[in-house]
Amino acid sequence: RIKASGLKMRLCTNETQVTRENFVKKLRLMGFDVSVAEVTAPAPAACRILKERGLRPHLLVHDGLVPEFAEVDKTNPNCVVLGDAAENFTYANLNDAFRVLMGMEKPVLISLGRGRYYKETDGLKLDVGAYMKALEYACDVQAEVVGKPSKRFFESALAEMGVPPEQAIMIGDDIVNDVGGAQQCGMRALQVRTGKYRPSDEKHPEVKPDAYVNNLAEAVDIILQQL
Amino acid sequence: RIKASGLKMRLCTNETQVTRENFVKKLRLMGFDVSVAEVTAPAPAACRILKERGLRPHLLVHDGLVPEFAEVDKTNPNCVVLGDAAENFTYANLNDAFRVLMGMEKPVLISLGRGRYYKETDGLKLDVGAYMKALEYACDVQAEVVGKPSKRFFESALAEMGVPPEQAIMIGDDIVNDVGGAQQCGMRALQVRTGKYRPSDEKHPEVKPDAYVNNLAEAVDIILQQL
Secondary structure, three states: OOOOOOOOOOEEOOOOOOOHHHHHHHHHHOOOOOOHHHEEOHHHHHHHHHHHHOOOEEEEOOHHHHHHHOOOOOOOOOEEEEOOOHHHOOHHHHHHHHHHHHOOOOOOEEEEOOOOEEEEOOEEEEOHHHHHHHHHHHHOOOOEEEOOOOHHHHHHHHHHHOOOHHHOEEEEOOHHHHHHHHHHOOOEEEEEOOOOOOHHHHHOOOOOOOEEEOOHHHHHHHHHHOO | OOOOOOOOOOEEOOOOOOOHHHHHHHHHHOOOOOOHHHEEOHHHHHHHHHHHHOOOEEEEOOHHHHHHHOOOOOOOOOEEEEOOOHHHOOHHHHHHHHHHHHOOOOOOEEEEOOOOEEEEOOEEEEOHHHHHHHHHHHHOOOOEEEOOOOHHHHHHHHHHHOOOHHHOEEEEOOHHHHHHHHHHOOOEEEEEOOOOOOHHHHHOOOOOOOEEEOOHHHHHHHHHHOO
16 A cells, blocks of 8 residues: 555665565565565675775674675685574684684674564564674674664665655664664654564653554555545 | 691582582592582572571482482472573573562572573583573573572681681682682682683783692692691
């Protein structure tokens, strides 16, 4: 309905366990008519940064994400790219990434998101942000975060659409990463009361959405009504 | 020579991979005449805290340390005790400890030390502090650190000897954990220029030892000369 109305649309995700291709495949199976070109994700954003700065990554990411870095030179690494590696977060792999960082004069750590945790069917799992903090502390560096809530990440999504922030609206379930990040970029933001949403979000000390909606369909209703 | 001089002596260690028994065994093999009663270590200090506060730990520690917690009730845990678990720092074990913390109304995380890393023959390894930071961030809690540089840890070593801080001197190689920790407690502290010592320590922004010595034997010479 958004696309049929003529509005421009972009999916901003911090998904780093699969390629955009597989992410879109999943959404299409759910009935969403979306293409890879409509997805803004951390891995391709990181690839652009690596290319711009001549960085060759040591990857500590999920196996499913590796194809996103196919075109990147990974020989003789001069930075570490950290994603939600899940089962790849082994003691040996963490020590390997740590040693690569400690071997640099000025360690460069790029983190695909800074999520604290997420829930899967078998329970809560530590997200990439926890491992980012471990490496930051051990190496005494500050990671560069690519993905939500980074301002630059939202800006690149806007640039891809050719839309200024004041004409864009973010819809998301995460009070800090979706709503807070978009607002810092000058966009308005709706929080859906589904998914990650918790009633306590409505008393968040720093972030206040422009409005709440009960679900994604209601967000679309409201946006189309105002056209 | 220190003991023969009549001075009281205490070994303050952050060793959490083995029991005090095995730690002392290693030192005796190197020719040091020391007993378990002369060792102040994080695990027994943690056991006292657990007992005082009625805490039942979920342990994420090295297999070699588990016997130190033999007398502690570990059923239905209401806190997590984190040590340098080394190979036990698996993705599954970290998620388990995380879930225990998230299941508490007010998570209690006790960390045996806050070291960033250490070096073994096969290379640098992340130390307990890195994993402590990961769990702190994910759970939004602050760990209680038992061991150096915690003031309480030095105080318990002094209490065990019955010596006030101004009559005690610390000898150590770690500028922050040994020297800084002891000084905060009112003791004087010597830094040995061996082991962890790095020339850059002499320009440390916060900690300045009372004196430097080239090695442990020289520290003993100097102390005995002043008697």
